[in-house]
Amino acid sequence: MAAKGGPIKGEAETGKRRKAHGLGLSAETFAAWSLRLTGWRILKHRYKTKAGEIDLIAKRGKTVAFIEVKARRTRAAAMEAVTPASQRRIVRAAKIFIAEHPKAGFFTLRFDVVIVRPWRWPERIVSAFQAAE
Template sequence: MARRQDNTATQKRRRAHALGLNAETLAAWYLRLTGWRILKRRYKTKAGEIDLIAKRGKTVAFVEVKARKTRRAALEAVTPASQQRIARAAKIFVSQHAKAGFYTLRFDIVIVCPWALPERIVNAFEARD
């Protein structure tokens, strides 16, 4: 019986992972259509991962993508701990890309809900030290 529960949990994780990847792809296309250039997808560091790093003009946005059934659930999923993780990863990105320091840096969220266009929340949070 325990083996069957493990398979069910594994399947749920795989579905959630696939949903997340699909949401990131949709968010990337949405950003491109609104004039952003995607610099990195799934940027991984020791501090954590940033879903998308996008640039438009003199602005670089570190974008967290959340796929949830409701807007509220998506916003609640971006916890203070995840904000800190993203900010630490962004700091690593900036340290590795000298030119990034000359841009306006911000943290956005793209919410992906069923049967709706993605919603971008500009400057959704600030980095805290």
């Protein structure tokens, strides 16, 4: 039972988690629209695999980009959030996507990051990281 007027333990964390999840979804939608406006076609949004999830997979010309979207106050904080572990997860998920869509292997593949900051247009960092062999 909660103390008078106080939240049940864990309720505050659940609320924070929901808010962060909602912010992430909004950032992904905003990033997708900014990509569309610059000529990209969104192939997949929130592509889920056993290895993990890729926020966006987009194609323009002969390039397919696997895109991680980060909503942060600063560019440095966003890039810090793209950890080596998250990079490995994205690369593993991308390999699954390529196995399921073999034609993608004929395109130039790259890993981009889109940073969504308050009151700014999303910033795309092209080839933010490489797939480690």
